[in-house]
């Protein structure tokens with residue numbers, strides 16, 4: 001941190017003066033974020049593992065001696081399985097279930113990378129065994145993160161009359177935005193193969209011309225000075241055997257800006273950026289500026305797989321490109337709290353960073369409890385229900401990994417079933433799961449409640465099995481105060497809320513009788529075990545201590561360097 005400690009206070013003082021000047025004219029604005037994308041909750045699909053909507057694009061005979069379809073991970077215990085081949089999921093499978101996803105209360109679907117990946121299983125690296133990490137031998141590009149031509153769709157994804165442009169258009173008609181997962185740090189595994197394999201370590205341009213080739217050489221043997229095909233890469237390694245794109249080479253930036261502009265032009269609504277911390281912020285600043293020059297306000301969030309907010313906050317700052325992030329630091333605490341019934345809600349509090357935190361805007365972070373790169377949440381059904389009740393009411397943009405709505409493969413890491421095929425049958429039976437039913441209830445509430453999407457968050461009680469906080473959205477004609485009460489205990493809990501409670505008629509969002517709260521009164525209610533209540537008041541803010549606290553939250557909302 002290059003800034004002296006004094007400066008944040010100075011900046012806050014200036015901001016305070018500005019906010020004051022702006023608000024004297026009318027009703028003050030209390031908003032967590034104005035980013036339109038934050039209105040959506042995200043459903044994250046590993047496309048190949050969701051639903052096979054079109055068997056004609058499965059390419060089951062692909063790869064010859066290194067075939068690519070249906071490759072079980074060896075060493076599975078009885079009754080368990082994992083797979084490192086393609087299993088057939090495609091655009092059609094997602095589109096066929098757009099109603100299922102939309103109906104659950106999601107407004108966006110994040111899909112794994114769509115670009116062309118190698119047509120053989122990889123023969124280098126370390127062998128994939130049950131539960132192993134950072135092993136790739138025998139694996140295919142079913143996950144999409146091993147791009148070889150970033151301008152071309154992988155052949156497993158589209159169907160007749162369903163290319164990417166047609167897919168995004170159909171998703172939009174179904175009320176869903178498409179978040180495209182993008183990679184710029186690396187291509188495919190590029191060395192350690194016993195015999196060189198086609199496409200691995202190579203990159204092709206828009207016209208199919210070879211523009212980079214690691215030639216199965218270890219990075220230190222690359223010769224970018226003399227060999228033009230080596231110039232795309234650093235001559236040192238980064239992640240396992242993956243090629244390491246040279247962020248200093250302007251041709252690399254041009255290539256990726258061109259590719260991802262193409263997909264944005266074809267209807268991608270937002271980007272999730274893979275391995276963002278493996279490229280310097282200078283690269284991302286230029287990348288974001290060029291994408292947004294054509295697509296103003298284009299929302300992007302990065303994956304910096306790091307639980308330290310000190311390390312990752314910088315990516316969100318405007319001077320570094322203003323790219324939001326997956327909220328890893330909060331994710332760590334969410335897993336701690338909801339995997340362990342005896343945990344304390346207070347553990348979440350200090351990872352919210354609601355004032356003077358490390359992020360440009362904590363309300364734009366994408367919040368989650370698991371994904372494809374870590375063990376799925378290892379919680380009971382009640383643990384999932386409690387986690388979802390928190391995720392969909394607290395600050396941030398919730399992202400749910402496919403299958404979590406039924407507790408699919410809970411606790412399982414990558415080569416233990418984390419990425420298993422979900423399939424139409426499980427989707428059709430999802431409503432039998434109590435996790436699904438409660439998720440749908442709270443996600444639909446968020447969908448209809450601006451304060452829960454983008455409102456300021458004011459915590460009032462985080463202790464033991466209970467949490468209580470306000471979410472406040474006051475802008476233009478919209479004036480909404482939500483009081484959220486969470487109980488993760490096994491018995492009903494009494495809440496007596498008086499702190500900052502504005503007088504008025506509070507209505508329970510899930511139905512029931514309103515409560516008329518007098519001035520300096522209390523809202524008293526009992527929240528059932530593993531349940532949530534949200535009370536709403538639609539009125540301008542008048543209670544002085546509440547207004548003062550929200551004004552402070554507003555002024556100190558982001559990092560001083562924002």
Ligand SMILES: [Ca+2]
Nearest residue numbers: 054058088090
């Ligand atoms: Ca298919």
Ligand SMILES: [Ca+2]
Nearest residue numbers: 116117118119
């Ligand atoms: Ca391919």
Ligand SMILES: [Ca+2]
Nearest residue numbers: 185238244278
């Ligand atoms: Ca790198």
